[in-house]
Amino acid sequence: MSNNPSPGASAPKPIRKPGSQIIVDTLIEQGVDTMFGYLGGVVLPIFDKIYDSPINFVIPRHEQGGCHMADAYARATGKPGVIIATSGPGATNLITGLATAMMDSVPLIALTGQVRTDLIGNDAFQEADITGITRPITKHNVILKDTKDVAQTLREAFHIATTGRPGPVLIDIPVDVAMGEAEVTPPEKIKLPGYKIRHRGHSRQVTTAANAINNSLRPVLYVGGGVIASGAFDELRMLAEKAHIPVTTTLLGLGAWDQTKEGSLDMLGMHGAAYANYAVQDADLLIAVGARFEDRVTGKLKTFATNATTIHIDIDPSSISKNVRVDIPVVGDAKQTLSELARQVEYRERKEWFDKIAEWKEKFPLFYDRNADTIKPQYVIEELYNQTKDSEATIVTGVGQHQMWAAQFYKYSRPRQLITSGGLGTMGFGLPAAIGAQVARPGKLVIDIDGDSSFNMTLQELATAVQYELPVKVVLLNNGYMGMVRQWQELFYNKRYSCSYLTNPNFAKLAQAFGAAGITVEDKSAVPGAIEQMLKETKPCVVDFRVEPEENVWPMVPAGKSLHEMDGLDIFESMA
Structure with a gap:
């Protein structure tokens, strides 16, 4: 018996869906199971469809934090991270995170809301030319103009973000495109003239x-x-x-x-x-x-x-x-x-x-004064390494002296074990990145080695860690300075510490106010016990180590010097 429709029978009507549903369906088609982002007026149609989806959604306290979370999720998994933000200030708050991902070749998909297409260019409420703004800091970006282009544009975005040298791709979505309807079409072959990747070397x-x-x-x-x-x-x-x-x-x-x-x-x-x-x-x-x-x-x-x-x-x-x-x-x-x-x-x-x-x-081994009575930041990292080297710990850092000490005194044995901002050198990266890594690796140990100035920039994300019960650990090397800047001021500006000293809060009490655990360490002998206590903690934990204020990172190649012209080796020889 034939299954063909009888003569004169009408063909099945094509399925039509709102653009917002097509967006969510295509994200799932591309393997997305986790997203980060902050809602707002023009992205409400998309969030309404996310509500019924199986996607795990994490809401940061600031869009920049969310972008760093998506970035670190990508670095931890090798899969593209996905971040969504509303138009105007929501979109522009992604700038630092996108530039960070671009410099470090991280696959990232950023979805930004935009005002209605008929309002673009009229200085409408919360309008920003986000594709123009982000052109230098994304691998590719595009503004959608028609709902029928939604699915294929998203597929192309994932392809571009993850192939060749990876990088962030931004798609700007006017609210009327998200609310409009279009026929659901099967995936098409990606055809991008001029975008050719050479995988095999000559x-x-x-x-x-x-x-x-x-x-x-x-x-x-x-x-x-x-x-x-x-x-x-x-x-x-x-x-x-x-x-x-x-x-x-x-x-x-x-x-x-x-x-x-x-x-x-x-x-x-x-x-x-x-x-x-x-x-x-x-x-x-x-x-x-x-x-x-x-x-x-x-x-x-x-x-x-x-x-x-x-x-x-x-x-x-x-x-x-x-x-x-x-x-x-x-x-x-x-x-x-x-x-x-x-x-x-x-x-x-x-x-x-x-x-x-x-x-x-x-x-010329890596060195510091191990006989000092004060808490040396290098000692904290060495002790952390000794207590975690046999675990599957993921180390995340902010940017500054602590980042360099984490690179020198923690030994890494597997890929994706260290997550840090390299090319852009983004202070504030540490805590939100640790949250993204913890989302990517539930049940695994994730430690943010941070500095007080870097931590101050995004510490509000402790609330995110507490809300989602993410047991990130923060090893805070608190020297009361913008440490790397202070080091340069000491070496090249005659110790004129202009604007590099900060008054910090009590970080342990602040962590407790957020609902996390907080510990303060002021004595060298208490360092091992504090790290042991932190590792046993089942909720987010901040350990504030009051380290030597004017400790420097050695060796150091001064700007403009040759790689073999390192400062600090004489200091080691005098201690040896």
């Missing part, structure tokens, strides 16, 4: 790179966040172990290589390990993978790694030879390229090279 270039590795005596692998973004950590390990190459990482590359393993040079750069900087400067081959040679890594460009032939592997062709001239460029995905390189390289002992590195490590 075979001749890969072979040239492998030959350079095989012939080198003093190679160094210089690894950035691109290795983590591409999921290339196993391939990195295979290459480094097979060819016997030491590994140094950028701040965002920490965790791509297990720092407890032989061959780790730890972090390089302005506040990197002296032995990493010396190794890069003395290398005859530098293999950069998923890194962009930014100024905090290279120091003075003219004198950076002048003895080395340079290989640069990156999926973003615009990053290659942008700052440092590259001898062997390889445009391609780090995972595929490292896999092919590992197949072609050969093992070399390189005993003299590793002996030299061991000599630098012994002579």
